[in-house]
Amino acid sequence: MIAIPFQKENMDRSSILSKLKVIVANYSHDKDALEYLSESTDFIKDLKINSANLVDVVLDVEEEFDIEIDNLAMERMLNVSAAIEIITDKLKAK
């Protein structure tokens, strides 16, 4: 029998978003903004995440999706939609 691996390639935007929500919840004290997390949510402006913690968010994302996010992509990862795009690209490239 062939084991079927977890299909990360096919993960859609909404399931990425819900995984992302769990990760950023650790770094934001703004419960309301977390509640209404959407693709337009900005990590610093809306979720009030300490900018130093953005690298921790990136590390958690890498672990959760088993991808590696390079320095250039990390610089762009300031909001939910950019994060989803980067994650999707990296998953495709795997």
Add this chain to the structure above:
Amino acid sequence: MANRVVITGMGVVAPNGVGLAPFLEAIRAGRSGITHHPLLEKLQFSCQIAGTPVLSDALIANYFSELELRNFNSSGIMYGVIAAMDAWKDAGLNIEQSGEPDWDSGTIFGSGTTGVDKFREAIYKIDDLQTRRLGSNVVAQTMASGISAYIGGKLGLGNQVSSNSSACTTGTESILMAYERIKSGQATRMLAGSTSDSGPYIWAGFDAMKVCTFKHNETPESGSRPMSASASGFVPGSGAGAFVLESLESALSRGAGIYAEILGGNLNSGGQRGTGTMTAPNAMAVQRCIRTAIQNAGIQASDIDFINGHLTATSKDSLEIQNWCEALQRSGENFPFINSLKSMVGHCLSAAGSIECVASLLQMQHDFIAPNLNCEDLNPEITALISSSRIPQKASPHPIRILAKASFGFGDVNACIIFKKHIST
């Protein structure tokens, strides 16, 4: 005119008690906080006993958010923050979460080696080419000023926020540095104190120097033996002590309780000349430090009721007593009462001075001298200088009006403070 400076709040995280009430009970009862540490045995230390504060997760959650505790691995910062926030609360002060910083309040909170477990964790990752996976909090947890930076943020302090470091003198020095800042009018209120990490990576260097006892691995509670003939080296400890210092005017205007007034003190060094080296004190400098502290405090040596010594439980204890005798020109029955907290908690290194000052001021507040443990066989070199009646081995009720506290550290550095009980009028 120079401000008078008083102590209005204290906090303590000690091997034999966390918080003022449990710590007071422990020092009154002569309860030891020294235990056997299986990790030290596993690592083949000569000295496998130590004093480490016991903190529950529930208690820690009162001081740190879940986010702050993610990847947190600095015991010294944990002890220091708990002691500092307790002292702030004990002084009846609030923590404002918004608005401007408190421009008139600052902190000088010292440490020795700091965040060593976090540093070790980082070094393993770096050597494994994982620098990019270190995360964001290595710097804050390992920088020398990590503890004052954490406290400054917790309390919203807007005055000087800094960490001092002078080995085992650190805690006592922090109080005197904070005192000077208030006395000169540059701050109204300063949180002073010091902290020391726990664990093998802090203590190994001392173990290797053979300055810790290896004779009490089976009998931890009798291991720390200041002033005893069978003293065989110190027992390492850890923890933190904290104080709110403020101008007398500020304390009176807000009706704060006052533990004591700092009458004066002195910091000096023996320059590693004469009998002084990196690790041994220059006796002339120690005596000069004590004499100058007395002079700065505007008292006579005969006014001192009680001394809390440095007294680590090494062969240097009798030398310290001799220095006190020379500096005060008092001996025999005429010597003040003296004790060493180290018989209960070990040598808490950079935290020693602050934890011992908390103990001293609790004894002053509650009119008793805490017992010296493990010196039933007093060193004859000490009893040749002062009467054994001056070294209580049971808690003894006794009023303390003026006390002297001294600490000495590697680098041949010395600190002495004179505290006076505050009598409200």
